[in-house]
Amino acid sequence: MKYQKSEAKEASRAQFRGLWAAITTPFTADYAVDEAGLRRNMRHLTQGLHIEGVFCNGVNGEFWALTKEERKRIVEIVVEEAQRGGCKVMAHTGHHSAHEAVELTRHAEQAGADFAIAMNPYYPPMSEDTVYDWFKFVADRVNIGIWMWDALYSAYNFSPELTARIAGIENVCGLKVSRNANSLEHYAKVKKLCGDKIVISEPTESRWLQMMRDYGQRVLNSVPVPYLFQTASWLPVREYTELGLQGRFDEAAAVSKTLDPLREVQKRWMLAKWVNEKTLGIAYIKAWSEMLGMAGGPVRPGLPQITVEERRAMRTDLEQTGLLARTPTAKAA
Numbered sequence: 001m002k003y004q005k006s007e008a009k010e011a012s013r014a015q016f017r018g019l020w021a022a023i024t025t026p027f028t029a030d031y032a033v034d035e036a037g038l039r040r041n042m043r044h045l046t047q048g049l050h051i052e053g054v055f056c057n058g059v060n061g062e063f064w065a066l067t068k069e070e071r072k073r074i075v076e077i078v079v080e081e082a083q084r085g086g087c088k089v090m091a092h093t094g095h096h097s098a099h100e101a102v103e104l105t106r107h108a109e110q111a112g113a114d115f116a117i118a119m120n121p122y123y124p125p126m127s128e129d130t131v132y133d134w135f136k137f138v139a140d141r142v143n144i145g146i147w148m149w150d151a152l153y154s155a156y157n158f159s160p161e162l163t164a165r166i167a168g169i170e171n172v173c174g175l176k177v178s179r180n181a182n183s184l185e186h187y188a189k190v191k192k193l194c195g196d197k198i199v200i201s202e203p204t205e206s207r208w209l210q211m212m213r214d215y216g217q218r219v220l221n222s223v224p225v226p227y228l229f230q231t232a233s234w235l236p237v238r239e240y241t242e243l244g245l246q247g248r249f250d251e252a253a254a255v256s257k258t259l260d261p262l263r264e265v266q267k268r269w270m271l272a273k274w275v276n277e278k279t280l281g282i283a284y285i286k287a288w289s290e291m292l293g294m295a296g297g298p299v300r301p302g303l304p305q306i307t308v309e310e311r312r313a314m315r316t317d318l319e320q321t322g323l324l325a326r327t328p329t330a331k332a333a
Contacts, residue, residue: 001114001144005171008145012173012199015088015114018241020053020222021045022203024286025061025074026295033070037295038077041227044294046085048232053088054078055117055222059153060282063092065300068100072107079112090147090222094118098134102141109144117147117176120154128162139169147174147199147221153280160186164193174199176221187215205229205237206263209256212244224285229262231292231327261321269314279304287311291318292327 003011023045026037045051056078057063057071066074075091082089091113093104098121105116121134139146148166150158157178158166166172175190175198177183187202194200201221202211211217220241229237236255243252269288270281283306286296291314298305306314318324 001109001112003145005143008171008173009197012115012145012147013196016053016174016199016201016219016221018052018218018245019220019226019237020055020088020090021049021051021226022055022058022060022222022224023078023227024224024282024289024296025057025066026286027297027300029297031298031300033066033074034295034297035073035077037297038074039081041289041294042078042081043085044232045227046082046087049226049230049235050238051087051226052219053090053114053221054082055090055092057092058117058119058149058222059151059280060224060285061092062282062300062303063094065302068104071104072111075108075113076111083112088114090115090117092117092119092149094121094149096121096123098137101138105138105142105144105146109142113144115145115147115173116142117149117174119149119151120156120158122154125155128159128165131158131162132165135166135172136169139171143171145171145173147176148172149176150178152178152274157186160189160193163190167194167198172198174201174221177202179204187211191215209240209244209249209252212252213249218245224289225266227292227294228266228285228288229259229323231323234326262323265314265317265321268317269310284310284314287314288318291315291324 026034028034056074079089091108093101093108093116095101108116177187183202191200201219203223205223205225208220226237236259240252240255269284273279273281280303282303283299287306290296
């Protein structure tokens with residue numbers, strides 16, 4: 001971080017722009033963290049896809065299945081590669097234990113992460129007062145800017161009033177809004193209460209252009225779309241993002257429309273898994289990214305693995321969109 005604690009809100013407004021990718025944690029066949037694969041993925045993101053920022057150790061990173069030592073090591077690798085490639089890093093440091101969250105957040109700060117983020121503390125059941133106390137306890141003990149992450153997967157969501165209250169903490173500087181049916185209404189209420197005090201991001205790619213146009217959102221923080229929908233030689237998400245941020249919305253919409261076939265594939269293999277089965281589709285994100293030449297590997301216990309038949313069907317779907325033909329490193333199913 002290159003700002004003082006008192007400057008966290010200003011730094012967040014200045015540094016959050018464009019596309020931030022929510023990365024997976026690649027594992028080897030025996031479930032060890034694939035450090036070489038993580039480095040290769042980071043170089044693809046920074047040098048090939050020119051991502052503005054990376055969100056690590058989040059839901060897509062299977063944070064709950066990682067040891068504390070693994071979470072720290074992943075942050076160190078991501079920061080090292082991001083600094084080499086010229087992008088920012090946001091590390092998820094949330095934990096049900098506030099003391100563990102402090103330790104992880106201090107480590108991220110010392111490792112050189114630009115910001116930290118913490119999802120709703122998910123145990124024990126909390127009142128709005130105790131959720132506020134949790135964030136205040138952590139934020140008071142670190143200097144780095146902290147984002148709230150109102151995660152869809154928690155048993156509760158932050159009310160607009162609680163969000164605004166937490167946003168008043170000195171180094172709390174952003175909010176990743178929960179993706180749900182009421183997220184646009186919630187976004188508008190939070191924005192009204194918080195003004196420009198914090199940066200707010202609704203992280204649904206299919207709504208990204210709408211959020212730029214109707215709400216002045218400047219950052220998509222954060223989703224796997226930047227590396228699932230693009231290749232080093234074809235960057236449509238970046239193209240329509242830049243057009244939208246310049247206010248050229250009709251041109252941006254025309255480019256965005258070309259991604260509808262990929263959105264349908266994503267809906268089938270990832271979004272429907274949560275809606276219909278309440279299952280996180282991380283194995284499918286990993287399989288998709290592997291087909292584009294990235295490191296993925298298995299998911300750790302607690303999540304279903306993709307089957308051979310599913311992998312073949314996904315590959316057929318992606319071939320029909322033309323995506324795999326755009327990368328020479330695409331892997332066979």
